[in-house]
Amino acid sequence: MVAVTRELTEITVVGDDDTGLIAEVTSLLFERGINIEDLDQAVREGVFRMTMLVDTSEMVCTEVKLREDMAELAEGLGVDITVRFPKDRETQTIAVLVTKESHCLEAIFEAWASGDIDADVEVVIGNHPDLRPLAEKYDVPFHDIGDEKGTPDEDELLDLLAEYDTDLIVLARYMRILSPDVVFRYESRIINVHPSLLPSFPGASAYMQAIEEGVRVAGVTAHYVTTDLDQGPIITQRVFNVPPEATEEELQEIGQPLEAEALLEAIDLHLNDEVYVHRGRTRLRDPEESDAQLGAPEELDARNPDRPIDGLGDIVAEGGEADD
Structure with a gap:
């Protein structure tokens, strides 16, 4: 597409x-x-x-x-x-979907209030009522579409998205899988943040998955939502070291600020039309004009070793000179 x-x-x-x-x-x-x-x-x-x-x-x-x-x-x-x-x-509207975690929603509200989000946050929709007070603090309508177990009514969700004429759906730690009926209607207009370096550790309890697999670095990913769970085109990622003997709670404390940062940048890139999807991979429209950090900081490139590489030994053995 x-x-x-x-x-x-x-x-x-x-x-x-x-x-x-x-x-x-x-x-x-x-x-x-x-x-x-x-x-x-x-x-x-x-x-x-x-x-x-x-x-x-x-x-x-x-x-x-x-x-x-x-x-x-x-x-x-x-x-x-x-x-x-x-x-x-031209004038875009945002609907934010939430469950109980507040850090991403709060970051969105703060960026919106300061003018760093070039769109209107029109509505917050949750499958639990826990974040209603936060939405009310910013005078944004809140709708609880979940039953006593948190199962959302997707017919009501679609009605609300249509009512508020939603351009972009942001899943701010919304802990439910959207059905194809929703995803297909908002293709390439749903952004999620996931607490892992996708495609590693999709699904629930991603931080615990990282601990159980013994990884030394972990991270977070903001991506477009598709009908395949946590497999949509990646927009932004952030990385952090996993402390020795880290608990799930400790990784959450490290990762949650990065979740908010990656999500905000992904929202900004989408709203400003700076990123597009080509063959399942996101690309910047004009890399020379953008200061976006889609991956690790550029300083990392300078610290990576550049030797040895395949074929270098053959060149030396034949009497040639390797480039510096």
Whole structure:
């Protein structure tokens, strides 16, 4: 999937998998003079998703008419179709999903209050009510969608995301797996932070996994969410040393500030359109103009040894000279 740009309109189709869906939608676009620049589709657990980037600059209808036609088609096909024109993405809104841990949500609120987040934090949605007071402190609506066991009502979640016209979903230590029904509707617009250096130690209790495996360095990862658990494209990572005999609680104390830092940078990169996904890997649009720290600090490169390397011995044995 190519990156979403400000010039292309994004159309997303989500619903039960059925034959003919692609043909119906693409035919409608063709009839209205809309050129499809990129198309990506997937099916997971019986849910179909198609995302298209299209050029509407020369379409032979108005934006209102296209939305009306798409809504009529969606009703007939029994699917949901969302149309996002470039101007729809100029003022972005954020929905933050939480469970009980507060450190990432607090960091988001502090960055938002100081103007470091160039978007509006419109709503906080939790599967437990624990963080309601923190949201109220910043006058942000809080909605608890979990039952007594914390199981979320995803129909209510989707209704809330639509109500608040959400552009970006941030999982601030949200301890639930989103279904394809949610992920497919917000493809490449959901960011999660995970307490490990993915792809190592996915899933629950990542810090304990690191301790049990005896690693000497651990870390955290902010990534885009896909339907594969903790396997989405990595945006930012942070690394730290694991102290001898460290406990899970000690790693949490070290890692939580880094979780917040990695998540905030990932949010900033996404909102400023500095990062895009190409073949499952994130890239900076303009590396020379960005000071983003996607991986370890550049100082580490200078400290890494550069010898020996494969083939160097052969060069010396043949009487040549190795480059300094």
